[in-house]
Amino acid sequence: MPLIIVSGYPSAGKTTRSLQLKEALEARIAREGAADSRISRLKVHLINDQTLGLSRNVYHTARAEKDARAEEYSAVKRVLSRDDIVIADGLNYIKGFRYQLYCEAKAVQTPSCVVKVHVGTPADKCRQINKQLLEDKDKDGGYDEEDFENLIFRYEEPNGMTRWDSPLFTVLDEDKTPPIDQIWDAMIGSDGKAKVVRPNQATVLKPATEQNYLYELDKTTSDILAQIMTYQKDHPGEGGGEITVSGVDKPIELPATPMTLPQLQRIRRQFITLNRQHNFSKARLKEIFVDYLNDQFLR
Known part of the structure; x- marks a missing residue:
């Protein structure tokens, strides 16, 4: 489609x-x-x-x-x-x-x-x-x-x-x-066979069965934002850099221009809105949020 x-x-x-x-x-x-x-x-x-x-x-x-x-x-x-x-x-x-x-x-x-x-x-x-x-x-x-x-x-x-x-x-x-x-x-593809698009965990909706899922969603994203703000505070005036998040293979790749807290909070709210009905483990929440942040920072 x-x-x-x-x-x-x-x-x-x-x-x-x-x-x-x-x-x-x-x-x-x-x-x-x-x-x-x-x-x-x-x-x-x-x-x-x-x-x-x-x-x-x-x-x-x-x-x-x-x-x-x-x-x-x-x-x-x-x-x-x-x-x-x-x-x-x-x-x-x-x-x-x-x-x-x-x-x-x-x-x-x-x-x-x-x-x-x-x-x-x-x-x-x-x-x-x-x-x-x-x-x-x-x-x-x-x-x-x-x-x-x-x-x-x-x-x-x-x-x-x-x-x-x-x-x-x-x-x-x-x-x-x-x-x-x-x-x-x-x-469609020149031969009528376009590549198959497979859903990933961020696009497949699942009922949230864990009672503390929304709490974990809120806490995990808040903790990662706090980690970014701490890094930027420790490196004043510097752009870029990588932040390693515990349990996530890929680092957060910060943009050349330092992010403000309102900018980060806006990205976080968008992510929560898109994923409040999903049901991921805490480790997956970290990984997906880091991927989402990196996509946003590329813009």
């Missing part, structure tokens, strides 16, 4: 690119499906604000935006399957949200990969397009100017070095179409 997450600035042309992708993928399925029954079963689904009936005004308040994101997430999750290609056409500007979608795709255990299409239209051109859309009453309309600037400011650009933003395909403003052939090969 391939998942294509479209990401970019507001008014960058994401829906135009998504429609191009949908049309090209459906044409290729029709062309190659005659010789391959697996490809013939594939269906392409486009999910965006329009298909969900959402207004662009949802970005005016944090609560409405959160609800809209939850609706997109639920819609994607409903159609994830072995025989579907899902195009999640939205701002998808929050790194943590893209990671959630990545985890859902990986948990499906299908022969596919997760592809991100980052629309590389410059912010100034997006600003001009949005202004024109606001002035053109016959069109769908743009984003409120204040909302637009806020979304530009908060945009977390995809990073191909992280697992959930890889492989990353950048579509520039002057490109006529997205790189369809490369995306097809990454999702």
Whole structure:
């Protein structure tokens, strides 16, 4: 089940690119499906604000935006399957949200990969397009100017070095179409056999049977953050470095710029939210949290 997450600035042309992708993928399925029954079963689904009936005004308040994101997430999750290609056409500007979608795709255990299409239209051109859309009453309309600037400011650009933003395909403003052939090969494979994506412990949900699991989740992550802060306090003004966590083979690889406590706490909260329903041993919690920290620090 391939998942294509479209990401970019507001008014960058994401829906135009998504429609191009949908049309090209459906044409290729029709062309190659005659010789391959697996490809013939594939269906392409486009999910965006329009298909969900959402207004662009949802970005005016944090609560409405959160609800809209939850609706997109639920819609994607409903159609994830072995025989579907899902195009999640939205701002998808929050790194943590893209990671959630990545985890859902990986948990499906299908022969596919997760592809991100980052629309590389410059912010100034997006600003001009949005202004024109606001002035053109016959069109769908743009984003409120204040909302637009806020979304530009908060945009977390995809990073191909992280697992959930890889492989990353950048579509520039002057490109006529997205790189369809490369995306097809990454999702389906040139021979119709893409690599099998296997779920890992961080993406397979299990009921939490241990009564003290949430306590251990909270304590383990707090202890590791305290270890990082102690290291940075002992090495003032220094960036980078490695921290060895007891019981974990891989060290924590700190970024070149020292991390502040609020930054670390935000990463910790994201991790707890994603893993509060899992049931790992304490040793596994350490290992998974260290991996998660290293992924975050690579950005």
